[in-house]
Amino acid sequence: MRTCERLVSMGRFVPSEPAGLLARSYYELLENKQPILGSSTACVIVLNKETSSIYAANIGDSGFVIVRKGEVVHRSSEQQHYFNTPFQLSLPPPGHSGHVLSDSPESADTSSFGVENGDVILLATDGVFDNVPDQLLVTEMRKVEGERDPTKIQGVANTIAWMARSLAFDGAFMSPFAQSARENGIDAIGGKPDDITVLLATVAI
16 A cells, blocks of 8 residues: 555556555566565545546455445445455565465456435454444444544544444454354354454545
């Protein structure tokens, strides 16, 4: 993401092609042979104020939701090879590339959507979506529809993150992850402890 940020600040990206930005960042890391090992899902959104549209690229089970007037009007599609195994970009150790699950940035799910002034956009990792039901997310997001005060927006983002963390460790809660597990024939209940990252923004056009 730091590489994406640098490419954007240099103007080396096409606003309507966030998948291209993701790919350039990923391949730059490969070419530089930086000692970074591991894997990650990724989600990039670009807001084009001239066309009042967002352009998104998503790999894996991180993602985004857009709320307008208290309703979810658009969201990303989750990418999984099979249950609990999301698509991911990876930089495997030398000699282990054939043993590590790795997807290309070109496999990103892309979408575009027309946004309106005041829409609320939530970007988050699966630690949020696996633990917090949609109705709870929407209830919090409605509090900042049309809001311009960054302190208030950050407060709601913090609330969502704390909610996700609390539910992740609730062994009696029927979380979205547990519901999905049962749909896949796995008897499960409770939250799913996982990475929790939240970014919340309102559209100002």
